[in-house]
Amino acid sequence: MNQPKSYKGYLIDLDGTMYRGSEKIPAASRFVKKLIEQDIPYLFVTNNSSRTPAQVAEKLVSMDIPATEQHVFTTSMATANYLHEQYGQAGVYMIGEEGLSHALNEKGITLVDEEAKSVVIGLDREVTYEKLTKACLNIRNGAAFLSTNADKAIPTEQGLLPGNGSLTSVMTVSTGVEPLFIGKPESIIVDQALAVLGVDKADTVMVGDNYDTDIMAGINAEMDTLMVFTGVTPKEEMADKAVQPTFAVDSLDEWQIV
Amino acid sequence: MNQPKSYKGYLIDLDGTMYRGSEKIPAASRFVKKLIEQDIPYLFVTNNSSRTPAQVAEKLVSMDIPATEQHVFTTSMATANYLHEQYGQAGVYMIGEEGLSHALNEKGITLVDEEAKSVVIGLDREVTYEKLTKACLNIRNGAAFLSTNADKAIPTEQGLLPGNGSLTSVMTVSTGVEPLFIGKPESIIVDQALAVLGVDKADTVMVGDNYDTDIMAGINAEMDTLMVFTGVTPKEEMADKAVQPTFAVDSLDEWQIV
Numbered sequence: 001m002n003q004p005k006s007y008k009g010y011l012i013d014l015d016g017t018m019y020r021g022s023e024k025i026p027a028a029s030r031f032v033k034k035l036i037e038q039d040i041p042y043l044f045v046t047n048n049s050s051r052t053p054a055q056v057a058e059k060l061v062s063m064d065i066p067a068t069e070q071h072v073f074t075t076s077m078a079t080a081n082y083l084h085e086q087y088g089q090a091g092v093y094m095i096g097e098e099g100l101s102h103a104l105n106e107k108g109i110t111l112v113d114e115e116a117k118s119v120v121i122g123l124d125r126e127v128t129y130e131k132l133t134k135a136c137l138n139i140r141n142g143a144a145f146l147s148t149n150a151d152k153a154i155p156t157e158q159g160l161l162p163g164n165g166s167l168t169s170v171m172t173v174s175t176g177v178e179p180l181f182i183g184k185p186e187s188i189i190v191d192q193a194l195a196v197l198g199v200d201k202a203d204t205v206m207v208g209d210n211y212d213t214d215i216m217a218g219i220n221a222e223m224d225t226l227m228v229f230t231g232v233t234p235k236e237e238m239a240d241k242a243v244q245p246t247f248a249v250d251s252l253d254e255w256q257i258v
Numbered sequence: 259m260n261q262p263k264s265y266k267g268y269l270i271d272l273d274g275t276m277y278r279g280s281e282k283i284p285a286a287s288r289f290v291k292k293l294i295e296q297d298i299p300y301l302f303v304t305n306n307s308s309r310t311p312a313q314v315a316e317k318l319v320s321m322d323i324p325a326t327e328q329h330v331f332t333t334s335m336a337t338a339n340y341l342h343e344q345y346g347q348a349g350v351y352m353i354g355e356e357g358l359s360h361a362l363n364e365k366g367i368t369l370v371d372e373e374a375k376s377v378v379i380g381l382d383r384e385v386t387y388e389k390l391t392k393a394c395l396n397i398r399n400g401a402a403f404l405s406t407n408a409d410k411a412i413p414t415e416q417g418l419l420p421g422n423g424s425l426t427s428v429m430t431v432s433t434g435v436e437p438l439f440i441g442k443p444e445s446i447i448v449d450q451a452l453a454v455l456g457v458d459k460a461d462t463v464m465v466g467d468n469y470d471t472d473i474m475a476g477i478n479a480e481m482d483t484l485m486v487f488t489g490v491t492p493k494e495e496m497a498d499k500a501v502q503p504t505f506a507v508d509s510l511d512e513w514q515i516v
Contacts, residue, residue, distance in 0.1 A: 126386075128384075128386070129384065133416075133419050152431055159394075160398060160433075162390050162428055166390075169430075170420055174420040174421060
């Protein structure tokens, strides 16, 4: 691997990159500790909309990865920021879990059932027909339609479970309205994360295991990318991709932080 | 309207054609009574998978439309017939309401949670993430994937609610497997309905208010169609359609049963 560049900031994916479900990735822990030793800013950027930043940091610490909630940027936070920029604190109809309601609440955004200015959906493992109905009626009534992320499936020990992208499709198919997706691979979340990190895009690298979300997010945001083959995308698949990541490693131990 | 033909059998849609939600359509009642007077066989063909034939007949009678359960053919019955033909009584993982479970039970088909030979989804207003998960896991495990109908929305007094086609998309998007749809506009349900009616296709007409389901079902099955503008499709929309129904009327009172 040719690694010519010194980066001043790191955006880092979580599942598949820092850990695999409930399994540690020791090289990930060593990697983050090296960033800290060299005083290089890093921010974890995740499409997981279910957890609050504090809950994410707690999980990272339990995986021996140094993190506080200030190191965490979730697609729920990106969605709440975007909604606040566009519509202030106007009423939102939400389908989602604690991570999303917490992020909306942090911005002072009101949750409503009817006459919503916008509808937002994140993964909700307690989704019901009634919730889907309210989302559809608000969208048909003119509410903007946003979705935290388009992930089709969630890898778990049980197998691949329905991801938020598949739940989102209920509204898309029923109303004919396409949502605005906020999470990776969209550049919306990356641009916001860069602003939080406070490092110039040209000096930052996006690190992840999933070509279609993490690496494409970096490519869409026109920044350098580092692929690590510890998660979703197998090495063999990479040859077929038209746009390659800037760098690719089997383990983060191979990466020199310079 | 030019009406040159005498038909020996009628396939008739329900909602929008025989009634509108809980509202009677008086011309529909007169129409069916004329069929009975002239001893012409008819069969109601519906994409509603929720009700049993007995429940549908009861509703028709309450709308002053003569019907027994022998006059009703639901997409749940068509789906159960299809499954039985293809896989015998092999285990099915089902998402759906009473109409679907009743139809599968009538064919002696076993309902299972795991290792299903097929997955079938009909409208389920008590759908949960767990049900969607089981469907996805069975499909990824190789089960055939069927859906009673592709309707995107259900007209109700509350507005347009999510239809079974939109719930079905959760599995389609998550697994990447396209379902086999059974209901209108597919010809599967029409061919089965014709067999139940016992009249030759060339002598039968399909009557309905929804161009995209009822009329397209007739067109796909290569039979004559009668459009009635008492339901979903407005008259103004018809001009844009590449394939026109054989006949079109504002009210079934205009139709001469000869």
